[in-house]
Ligand SMILES: Nc1ncnc2c1ncn2[C@@H]1O[C@H](COP(=O)(O)OP(=O)(O)O)[C@@H](O)[C@H]1O
């Protein structure tokens with residue numbers, strides 16, 4: 729572990745596990761509150777975490793979430809095993825979604841998840857290999873006003 733890592737924790741998320749949808753985002757939020765992280769940073773990161781978690785549940789088989797706090801940043805890496813995203817530019821646009829009618833009935837599929845992850849992050853990267861999986865990396869700076 730690099731010397732400036734103050735805290736690190738990882739979580740597994742299973743595809744199709746709607747029952748536990750949001751649990752990882754909630755657990756990370758609780759940890760950040762206990763650590764006394766500024767509320768604005770917690771809010772932005774929690775929005776991103778929830779969207780990333782639901783995307784794994786809806787579109788991938790499983791993923792590992794790793795979140796890391798350093799003096800400057802809270803960063804998250806979500807690496808999934810799944811179908812990958814054939815056209816990332818398409819998927820990053822607001823309103824673009826491949827959600828099924830069942831997902832839409834549950835209130836998902838507005839096509840705002842990936843754009844909101846980027847919007848609520850200070851650093852954002854997405855890589856995907858079709859037939860293998862997708863990795864999201866995003867981070868929120870700790871020095872923003874509370
Ligand atoms: N982890 C993922 N694996 C495969 N495809 C994904 C993943 N995350 C997002 N996608 C694709 O990108 C599209 C846009 O995602 P998003 O902006 O979160 O909207 P929504 O979840 O409402 O569909 C999804 O409909 C899906 O096709």
Ligand SMILES: [Mg+2]
Pocket residue numbers: 779782783837839840841842
């Ligand atoms: Mg989504």
